[in-house]
Amino acid sequence: MTGPVPDVETVDLPQPCLVVLAGPGASGKSTWAAEHFAADQIVSSDRLRAVAGAAPDNLGASDDAFVLLDQIVRMRLGRRLTTVVDTLGLDATRRARWIELARVHDLPCVAVAFDTPPALCRDRNRGRPRPIPADVLTRQLRTWAGVRTGLDDEGFTRVLAPVHVSTAGPAFTGARAAAARQRQEPTGLRFGLHLSSFDAPSGAPELRAWLRRRAVAAEGAGFDALYVMDHFRQVPQVGRAWDDFLESYTTLAYLAACTQRVRLGTLVTGITYRNVAHLGKIVATLDVLSGGRAVCGLGLGWFAAEHTAFGWPFPPVTERYDLLEDALQLLPLMWGPGSPAYRGRLLDVPEAVCYPRPLQEHVPIILGGGGERRTLRLAAQYADAANVMGDLATVRRKAAVLRAHCAETGRDVALTHLSTVLVGSDERHVAELVDAGRPRGQGPDAYAASVNAGTVQEHIGRFRELAEAGVSEVMVRVADPRSLAPMAEVIAAFR
Numbered sequence: 071m072t073g074p075v076p077d078v079e080t081v082d083l084p085q086p087c088l089v090v091l092a093g094p095g096a097s098g099k100s101t102w103a104a105e106h107f108a109a110d111q112i113v114s115s116d117r118l119r120a121v122a123g124a125a126p127d128n129l130g131a132s133d134d135a136f137v138l139l140d141q142i143v144r145m146r147l148g149r150r151l152t153t154v155v156d157t158l159g160l161d162a163t164r165r166a167r168w169i170e171l172a173r174v175h176d177l178p179c180v181a182v183a184f185d186t187p188p189a190l191c192r193d194r195n196r197g198r199p200r201p202i203p204a205d206v207l208t209r210q211l212r213t214w215a216g217v218r219t220g221l222d223d224e225g226f227t228r229v230l231a232p233v234h235v236s237t238a239g240p241a242f243t244g245a246r247a248a249a250a251r252q253r254q255e256p257t258g259l260r261f262g263l264h265l266s267s268f269d270a271p272s273g274a275p276e277l278r279a280w281l282r283r284r285a286v287a288a289e290g291a292g293f294d295a296l297y298v299m300d301h302f303r304q305v306p307q308v309g310r311a312w313d314d315f316l317e318s319y320t321t322l323a324y325l326a327a328c329t330q331r332v333r334l335g336t337l338v339t340g341i342t343y344r345n346v347a348h349l350g351k352i353v354a355t356l357d358v359l360s361g362g363r364a365v366c367g368l369g370l371g372w373f374a375a376e377h378t379a380f381g382w383p384f385p386p387v388t389e390r391y392d393l394l395e396d397a398l399q400l401l402p403l404m405w406g407p408g409s410p411a412y413r414g415r416l417l418d419v420p421e422a423v424c425y426p427r428p429l430q431e432h433v434p435i436i437l438g439g440g441g442e443r444r445t446l447r448l449a450a451q452y453a454d455a456a457n458v459m460g461d462l463a464t465v466r467r468k469a470a471v472l473r474a475h476c477a478e479t480g481r482d483v484a485l486t487h488l489s490t491v492l493v494g495s496d497e498r499h500v501a502e503l504v505d506a507g508r509p510r511g512q513g514p515d516a517y518a519a520s521v522n523a524g525t526v527q528e529h530i531g532r533f534r535e536l537a538e539a540g541v542s543e544v545m546v547r548v549a550d551p552r553s554l555a556p557m558a559e560v561i562a563a564f565r
Contacts, residue, residue: 080234086152088172092159093184094210095202096194102232107154113142114156127200147175160213169225178227238528239519245531252534259564260543262295263288268314285328291558297337319352326360335365338438342371346397347419350404354428362429369438392416398452442471450475455484469540486543492523493553503550521549526559
């Protein structure tokens with residue numbers, strides 16, 4: 071895959087999809103396909119003639135080659151893989167069959183029509199090592215004229231000219247236009263780096279230096295904050311239980327010494343893991359030693375297996391909500407003056423005393439979770455921000471719910487968003503990172519979608535759309551450390 075050509079129209083293709091190339095011989099179909107798609111995404115009748123017969127131009131093997139082609143296309147679409155059919159595309163029956171096959175698998179089917187001038191096709195053909203016989207090419211050119219007339223009415227999702235296409239995933243559907251809006255009318259957005267794993271190449275002996283390098287690089291890239299997960303062993307969504315995993319607040323204290331500017335916090339502290347008054351003391355200490363950079367993330371706690379492994383009780387969800395609401399009320403008292411008593415639903419603290427107090431007049435609280443009935447309501451009542459996950463449509467819905475709760479409480483609460491990203495400087499770089507990072511057995515399209523793999527410009531557009539949806543800070547897990555440099559370009563676009 072190549073990067074976009076400046077000043078050339080670029081069209082976003084839905085992913086995954088079926089792409090059917092149509093045009094006479096020597097019209098440029100195979101060249102165009104190779105410029106825009108990986109080789110294993112392209113199913114070529116010529117290449118299959120070489121498999122079923124003696125050579126790509128072995129026309130006697132055409133029937134067998136098309137049997138293989140249809141089987142391959144059917145299997146790939148069944149696995150929801152982007153597939154490019156590289157044939158002449160002049161047979162109406164075959165085109166109808168491919169359209170129907172895409173419809174069966176609920177995939178878009180896009181035709182690319184190669185209206186190459188006949189004289190250019192003939193000139194190219196003459197330059198081939200094994201040219202198509204002149205009379206055969208003439209028949210193809212005549213047939214194509216009739217095919218092109220009716221192609222728009224055959225049921226394709228879209229019929230395109232062979233322009234430059236982008237094959238980014240669904241997260242980037244509107245990214246191109248949004249990136250243009252960001253260039254024309256820039257808006258601000260804060261960025262946090264979320265450290266969800268500690269996979270230093272040489273293990274624990276190298277972790278200290280590895281973590282320092284990562285923190286310094288993040289601050290240099292322009293990130294506004296560093297966040298860590300508050301767990302005591304790795305979560306199954308990220309890795310294995312026995313992977314190296316650092317305790318959160320000890321790690322944040324070390325990061326305070328490694329950095330100068332970034333804010334530091336957990337995303338988010340499980341409310342069941344610590345005595346809440348003790349947690350207040352921990353956060354206050356972090357704030358003092360970091361020079362006033364602490365952020366307090368709070369969440370309901372969800373990892374039951376971790377509680378069991380460490381011998382901690384895992385209360386029912388209703389009790390955890392009561393504990394969370396008590397914490398949201400108690401912590402600001404801990405960080406304030408004096409030593410007021412606090413009695414809540416579950417907590418009874420005779421003296422909410424904490425000296426030294428945080429350097430910040432107000433330590434910001436981020437409440438994690440997108441529950442619309444209780445979590446976002448608690449955020450509207452007590453927190454400074456609500457952190458949610460999900461695609462753009464989900465974020466827009468959560469933002470509307472949060473605004474409604476804020477209208478009832480009379481408070482203004484920010485919205486933040488957490489996701490994984492893989493950022494490349496251009497499409498070729500993205501493809502290299504995807505190929506390097508995808509797990510064994512997982513296809514590149516599926517992996518790219520799972521980590522939001524895209525170019526710098528695509529991510530600028532994606533984050534602009536999130537900002538327009540009401541997000542004020544994005545927290546990102548970077549799937550490959552090589553994405554930090556291009557991520558700096560993304561951040562710079564919002565400064």
